[in-house]
Amino acid sequence: MSLPDKGRSTEELLAEIARLKRDDLPVRGGKVTAYVYDTGRPEVHEAAARAYFEMLEVNTLDPTAFPSVVEMEKQVVGAVAELLGGGSGVFTSGGTESVMLAVKAARDSRETGGRPRMAVPVTAHPAFHKAAHYLGLAVDAVPVDPVTFRASPGGVEAAITEDTVLVVASAPSYPQGVIDPIAEIAGIAAARGVPCHVDACVGGWLLPWLREAGADIPPFDLSVPGVTSLSCDLHKFGYAPKGASVVLFADPAMRRRAYFASASWPGYTVINATVQSSKSAGPLGGAWATFQALGREGYLELGRTTLAAARELREGIAKIPGLRVLGDPESALVAFGSTGDDDGVDVFVLSDEARKRGWFLQPQLSYAGIPANIHITVTGVTLRGVEAMLEVIAEAVEAARERGPAELPEGLVELVAGLDLDALDDAAFGELAAAVGVDLGGSGQPEMAVVNAVLDALPADRREAILIRFLSVIYA
Known part of the structure; x- marks a missing residue:
């Protein structure tokens, strides 16, 4: 690209964007089972988009310059805290930033004789490895049960050392959608005097509504003794536009550890609650508007439809020869793999075959004894198309079986x-x-x-x- 000599019209620009997007996966309709979250309610997404645009040019760098930022953030974070066991929090750009702040706060709250360390289940999100890389921590891997895929409390106990500054658990873990034994893990951490972070980025805003809709969801939030912080993405099952997450801290003093301030220069005052300094308030406005547009009744209804779709999907996959659901997911994340017998299929080929039929089913690589598999995120719109999805999966299985495994050139x-x-x-x-x-x-x-x-x-x-x-x- 070169900068045009003269400015182009809005119509030209929108036409060019449409051309650039022609090969993108669709963000609405439920045929993309990762990356995007769809309520199936266009009016909600429209309200969020308009609020996002209204706040687009507001800079959250200085909350004293834009009081609207403070009021909106207090309302959004307050709603999350009310749903997830209290505490005080920070609005962030996403799960990775929420995790980064939780790790920073834990690191800065504890003195260690050596390099600070984290005990992290192998199914925890790579955001913890990213935070460790950026912030200079070491990661001690915690094994998971090979059948349930839940983190081992005994593994957590064994991983804690004098230099451990944080223990991690997931609610749920992304790969198989299962909730780690939060109460046990948090209790072990507390007994050793170590903070415990619950990564509820994908489930934090969903699990309470699933529980209210009738699902058996164990306690997982800040109400659990020993849980000191929690991350919750709003651009997932909160259905807000991308760039919206919250990290909660049980103790306001721990939240202050997440902040950064610098007076070591002659310029403007620098005090940041997040990793970013200047950033648009658009995502905050979009999250605020989404909360307001849906309300409790809206989220509960989405929880009911999501729960029904997830159950129907799990039952349907279990009936397709050659496939098996991994674990017993409590949430709206479903992972399935090959049975490994004569009827089994190459899941990577299956994913390609589904894509040919207009559906994106996310492949996941094998790791730590967990086989390669396909991941599906069930959202509010999935129930409308779950029968069609199961038909496509069945067709893709047959096509993959006919094609055989991916052929790799020798060597x-x-x-x-x-x-x-x-x-x-x-x-x-x-x-x-x-x-x-x-x-x-x-x-x-x-x-x-x-x-x-x-x-x-x-x-x-x-x-x-x-x-x-x-x-x-x-x-x-």
């Missing part, structure tokens, strides 16, 4: 495993990918079975290095 995995990535520039890496049928610069929705099969065969650290190169080539 490809060994080649990738042994690559000296530092010796390859992005152009050379792209050419190498194209040579095995992976076009990183193409348009449309690519087939990913081969890529996922290669990644699945590599250890985690090698996967990470390859993924970084993929991203670098895509944006080159």
Whole structure:
């Protein structure tokens, strides 16, 4: 792109955006089962979009300059605290930032003799690894039960050392949608004098409504003794526009540990509640408007339909030969994999076949003894199309069975495993990918079975290095 000599009209720009988006996955309708959350109520999303635009140019950097920011944030955070056991909190741009602040607060609240450490289940979100990388902590992996996929309390106990500053649990964990034994884990942490963070980014704003709709949801929030902080994304099951999350702290003193202030320069006063400094109040306005547009009755009804859709989906998948649901998910996240017998299928090929039929089913790589699988996020709109989704899954299973597993060129995995990535520039890496049928610069929705099969065969650290190169080539 080069900057145009003369400004273009709004009509031209919108037409260009439409062209650029032609290969994007649809954000409405329920056929994309990850990344987007749809109420099925256009008027709610319209209200949020208009409020977002109204607050777009308001800068949250200085709350004394824009009092609307303070009032909106207090209302939004207050609603989250009321639903999730109290506490005080911060409105953030997403789950990763919420986690980052929780980790910072825990690190800064405890003196350690060595490098500060976190005890983190292998099913916890990579945001904790990202926070550890940015903030200089070490991560001690906690195993999960191979059948239920819930974090092991005994594993947590074994992972805590004198340098542990935070214990993590999930409600639910994203991969299989199950809730860790929060009360046990928080109790162990409290007995050792260590803060405990519950990552409820994906479930925090959903689980209470599922419970009210009749689901058996165990206690998981700040009302549980020993839970000291909790993250809850509003742009997931709160259905707010992207860029909306809250991190809650049981103790206001811990929240202050998340803040950053600097007086070591001659410019304006710097005091930040989040990682970002200047940022638009648009996401805050959108979250506030979504809360107001739906209200308790709206969220409860969405909880009922989500619960019904998740149950119907789990039961339907269990009836398809060759598939099995992983674990017993309490939430609206469903993961299923191959039975591994003669009727089993390659889940990566299954995902590609579903995409050909207009449905995006998210593939997940194997890790820590958990097999490769397909992940589906059930939202408020899913119930309308759950029968169609099950039909597509069944069709994709048959097509995947007919195609067979993804075929990898002989020696490809060994080649990738042994690559000296530092010796390859992005152009050379792209050419190498194209040579095995992976076009990183193409348009449309690519087939990913081969890529996922290669990644699945590599250890985690090698996967990470390859993924970084993929991203670098895509944006080159």
